[in-house]
Amino acid sequence: MVTEAAPATLAEARDAVLGGGALLFAGAGTKLDWLPPARACDTIVRTAGLRRLVAHERDDLTATVEAGMPLAELQRELAGAGQWLAVDPPLAQAGATVGGVFAADDAGPRRLRYGTLRDQVIGCTVVLSDGAVARSGGRVIKNVAGYDLMRPLCGSHGTLGLVTELTVRLHPLPERAVTLRAAAGAHAAAGLALRLLGGVAQPSAVDWTDDTVWVLLEGRGAGLMQRAESVRRAGAALGVHLEELDDAEAEASWAVLRELPAGRPGETVLRAATLPDGFGDLAIVFERAAQRSGLQVALHSHVALGLHTARLSGGTAAAHTGLAGVWREAVAGLGGTPWLRRRVGGVALPASDTPAAAGLMRRLKHALDPDGRCGPGRLDWLEAA
Amino acid sequence: MVAAALARRLERLLGPDGVVRDPTALRAYECDGLTSHRQVPDLVALPRTAQEVAAVVALCAEHGVPFTPRGAGTGLSGGALAAEGGVVVATTRMRDILAVDPANQRLVAQPGVTNREISAAVARHGLYYAPDPSSQVVCTIGGNVAENSGGAHCLKYGFTTHHVLAVELVTPGGEIVTLGSALAESPGYDLRGVVVGSEGTLGIVTAVTVRLLPLPEAVRTLVADFASPAAAGEAVSGMVAAGITPAAVEMLDALAIEACEAATSAGYSLDAGAALIVELDGPAAEVEAEFAAAERICRDHGAARVRIAGGAQERELIWKGRKAAFAAMGRLAPAYLVQDGVIPRTRLGAVLGRIAELASEAGLRVANVFHAGDGNLHPLVLYDADVAGEAVRAEELSKRIMSLCVDAGGSITGEHGVGVDKACDMPRMFSEEDLAVMARVRGAFDPDGLCNPGKVLPTPRLCGDRPGPYRPHPLEEAGVISQW
Numbered sequence: 001m002v003t004e005a006a007p008a009t010l011a012e013a014r015d016a017v018l019g020g021g022a023l024l025f026a027g028a029g030t031k032l033d034w035l036p037p038a039r040a041c042d043t044i045v046r047t048a049g050l051r052r053l054v055a056h057e058r059d060d061l062t063a064t065v066e067a068g069m070p071l072a073e074l075q076r077e078l079a080g081a082g083q084w085l086a087v088d089p090p091l092a093q094a095g096a097t098v099g100g101v102f103a104a105d106d107a108g109p110r111r112l113r114y115g116t117l118r119d120q121v122i123g124c125t126v127v128l129s130d131g132a133v134a135r136s137g138g139r140v141i142k143n144v145a146g147y148d149l150m151r152p153l154c155g156s157h158g159t160l161g162l163v164t165e166l167t168v169r170l171h172p173l174p175e176r177a178v179t180l181r182a183a184a185g186a187h188a189a190a191g192l193a194l195r196l197l198g199g200v201a202q203p204s205a206v207d208w209t210d211d212t213v214w215v216l217l218e219g220r221g222a223g224l225m226q227r228a229e230s231v232r233r234a235g236a237a238l239g240v241h242l243e244e245l246d247d248a249e250a251e252a253s254w255a256v257l258r259e260l261p262a263g264r265p266g267e268t269v270l271r272a273a274t275l276p277d278g279f280g281d282l283a284i285v286f287e288r289a290a291q292r293s294g295l296q297v298a299l300h301s302h303v304a305l306g307l308h309t310a311r312l313s314g315g316t317a318a319a320h321t322g323l324a325g326v327w328r329e330a331v332a333g334l335g336g337t338p339w340l341r342r343r344v345g346g347v348a349l350p351a352s353d354t355p356a357a358a359g360l361m362r363r364l365k366h367a368l369d370p371d372g373r374c375g376p377g378r379l380d381w382l383e384a385a
Numbered sequence: 386m387v388a389a390a391l392a393r394r395l396e397r398l399l400g401p402d403g404v405v406r407d408p409t410a411l412r413a414y415e416c417d418g419l420t421s422h423r424q425v426p427d428l429v430a431l432p433r434t435a436q437e438v439a440a441v442v443a444l445c446a447e448h449g450v451p452f453t454p455r456g457a458g459t460g461l462s463g464g465a466l467a468a469e470g471g472v473v474v475a476t477t478r479m480r481d482i483l484a485v486d487p488a489n490q491r492l493v494a495q496p497g498v499t500n501r502e503i504s505a506a507v508a509r510h511g512l513y514y515a516p517d518p519s520s521q522v523v524c525t526i527g528g529n530v531a532e533n534s535g536g537a538h539c540l541k542y543g544f545t546t547h548h549v550l551a552v553e554l555v556t557p558g559g560e561i562v563t564l565g566s567a568l569a570e571s572p573g574y575d576l577r578g579v580v581v582g583s584e585g586t587l588g589i590v591t592a593v594t595v596r597l598l599p600l601p602e603a604v605r606t607l608v609a610d611f612a613s614p615a616a617a618g619e620a621v622s623g624m625v626a627a628g629i630t631p632a633a634v635e636m637l638d639a640l641a642i643e644a645c646e647a648a649t650s651a652g653y654s655l656d657a658g659a660a661l662i663v664e665l666d667g668p669a670a671e672v673e674a675e676f677a678a679a680e681r682i683c684r685d686h687g688a689a690r691v692r693i694a695g696g697a698q699e700r701e702l703i704w705k706g707r708k709a710a711f712a713a714m715g716r717l718a719p720a721y722l723v724q725d726g727v728i729p730r731t732r733l734g735a736v737l738g739r740i741a742e743l744a745s746e747a748g749l750r751v752a753n754v755f756h757a758g759d760g761n762l763h764p765l766v767l768y769d770a771d772v773a774g775e776a777v778r779a780e781e782l783s784k785r786i787m788s789l790c791v792d793a794g795g796s797i798t799g800e801h802g803v804g805v806d807k808a809c810d811m812p813r814m815f816s817e818e819d820l821a822v823m824a825r826v827r828g829a830f831d832p833d834g835l836c837n838p839g840k841v842l843p844t845p846r847l848c849g850d851r852p853g854p855y856r857p858h859p860l861e862e863a864g865v866i867s868q869w
Contacts, residue, residue, distance in 0.1 A: 119547055145814055222670050275491070
């Protein structure tokens with residue numbers, strides 16, 4: 001019997017965690033299937049009741065927000081002050097919460113310019129499984145007092161504790177954006193991305209899918225136009241002819257590109273990180289294998305970041321498993337790191353490799369969650385040894 | 386006292402020139418940039434490789450001897466202060482840049498490479514390493530990792546933790562692990578993020594992978610003179626409201642101007658109540674537009690004079706004046722204490738006013754140099770140790786200013802670290818429970834408590850027999866003694 005708890009205060013959250021047995025923490029639950037299901041679960045603690053904007057210091061460009069607040073709702077609030085929390089992950093329209101995005105360390109195309117929440121969280125409150133309530137950081141942008149618990153919590157998928165509140169740094173909304181698009185193979189796109197990284201264009205995003213590359217620039221005035229021109233020139237030198245999209249088309253493009261890496265139910269989603277210059281080779285090897293597999297395969301890349309996603313659908317679980325193996329090998333061959341983000345039934349592969357420092361990570365897990373009650377089984381590498 | 390057996394084994398491991406035992410030579414390691422705390426180590430080990438560091442750490446563990454990592458010793462919170470009867474592990478001989486990948490904008494360095502050397506090594510590729518603490522010419526990347534160093538330009542570019550992608554760490558158990566990676570993501574918990582800023586208490590970093598940035602196309606710098614720091618602070622608010630994120634915004638008050646000018650002749654106006662340095666960098670056309678706007682905002686907020694750096698040379702001079710601020714205080718007083726509190730930027734005027742009141746109550750002068758963009762204050766409390774009671778009053782005033790920052794919603798330290806200096810002040814900012822959880826994290830790395838003990842977290846031995854919020858001693862309440 002799985003019970004559900006929806007605490008509305010920190011004290012209630014503490015009680016729910018203390019008495020909850022094996023725990024699964026959930027925001028909107030949009031990314032729960034990105035990892036294997038919990039080995040055991042007595043209580044699902046939902047953060048939906050913790051959804052207040054506690055403080056918005058608009059002149060200091062900071063905000064304190066409860067973990068269960070939907071990101072889209074927060075962005076609407078902040079937009080009124082001409083500001084935003086600079087993260088554009090998928091699933092925001094599906095209700096993804098600030099805490100959930102933090103726990104998954106998920107981000108979108110504009111991660112290239114702004115980083116992830118990891119880079120923007122300046123304080124947090126966490127409830128540990130033994131009921132300890134701990135704060136780390138503070139409410140000011142600059143602060144080096146004490147250990148940084150925020151960063152290990154970010155991306156821990158709720159396996160260290162329940163994050164109830166975050167204080168974040170905000171950014172002014174960009175005054176204008178320009179999107180350029182061109183037909184380009186993976187090699188050409190990677191070449192363009194590297195050029196842009198080293199140049200003056202300062203792109204906010206460079207995404208590639210379906211033999212097309214998109215470049216997003218943000219800024220204002222004549223400067224923005226000059227940067228757009230520099231991107232066009234860099235592209236032309238590589239035979240990539242970029243055209244500016246009108247605002248509506250640009251917005252529609254990014255709305256699609258943003259969601260692609262999340263995948264959809266019925267898809268196996270493979271993910272990989274490589275150095276930015278590795279994408280061309282990865283795409284060639286993988287697309288060749290994909291053609292032979294008989295599966296429907298779509299490749300997407302945040303090219304300048306070196307973060308790639310392949311979505312597989314159709315065919316058998318065995319075919320998915322086989323192609324996931326090719327992905328793994330190709331990524332590892334480039335010195336990259338492969339993941340399995342989502343899987344269709346019957347695909348029994350680990351979600352990630354065992355980290356190099358797994359021993360130390362297990363000790364941290366044990367220090368914060370000695371009885372292993374937070375998300376048991378969610379991180380498969382944690383269970384081994 | 387370090388056993389002779391340990392010393393001999395270390396010498397066998399590192400060679401005779403790899404161990405410092407001579408009492409006179411050891412004196413060079415008795416303190417870091419916070420000279421008020423001193424402890425001569427029993428021995429200094431000078432390893433060259435991660436394997437040697439691991440072996441040194443394993444030997445210390447075997448002998449139950451505490452060890453403290455040390456870079457260039459420029460830290461300002463006593464983080465590199467030796468433990469009593471302990472070994473200092475200095476990274477002085479780990480000075481190689483191990484790999485440069487200009488295309489992917491990555492570099493791997495040993496911990497003893499200086500901050501400035503990294504930028505110098507990649508300048509020919511049009512790249513640089515962004516964090517720029519004032520001590521960047523001498524301070525090491527290993528030390529920067531330990532302290533999560535900032536610098537004048539961190540307002541726009543962030544801190545060390547935003548630029549260090551991976552570290553190789555020798556754990557207090559003597560194991561060599563890699564945390565993080567050169568890639569955008571790596572599996573597992575972000576222990577890299579815990580180690581950065583952990584002040585050498587979680588292990589010894591033996592290699593650092595950093596992210597490099599392209600050199601900005603344009604850099605423009607101005608110095609605006611205001612009647613008061615509060616007025617200058619208003620101008621900063623004006624820039625933020627206009628959506629301008631300067632690369633750096635620094636402020637000097639009249640006393641700081643006087644000292645810097647005497648030391649460097651950087652051209653600051655001696656009759657100004659405050660000087661605001663504003664620097665913008667980035668793509669040329671945008672910098673020009675925003676620079677013009679910043680200048681206008683300064684004038685609109687009452688800047689009497691705006692000096693615009695004519696070129697790289699003049700900009701260097703302006704920065705030389707600012708970065709020499711601490712050293713220049715010698716022109717005003719025989720000694721000073723530097724505080725490192727942070728406040729929400731919008732509280733600047735109120736907090737500076739209160740600092741002035743506290744200073745006058747204490748009968749001491751306080752010069753203010755600070756990172757105005759992010760509210761990181763560096764009040765310099767000037768005193769003369771030869772005047773009876775003045776050193777104690779200075780220490781009291783400095784601590785009061787720190788408390789003021791916490792009360793304003795800020796932090797006890799923005800970039801200098803907690804170290805030994807502020808370990809006992811942590812309860813002003815964190816609850817007992819917060820600190821207990823931090824101690825659990827530390828224990829996961831260092832179960833035996835041998836790695837840089839006495840730093841960051843308050844201990845009964847360090848801070849009196851009861852941990853927890855500060856409680857005045859009865860004699861202190863009676864005015865018989867004072868805490869500092």
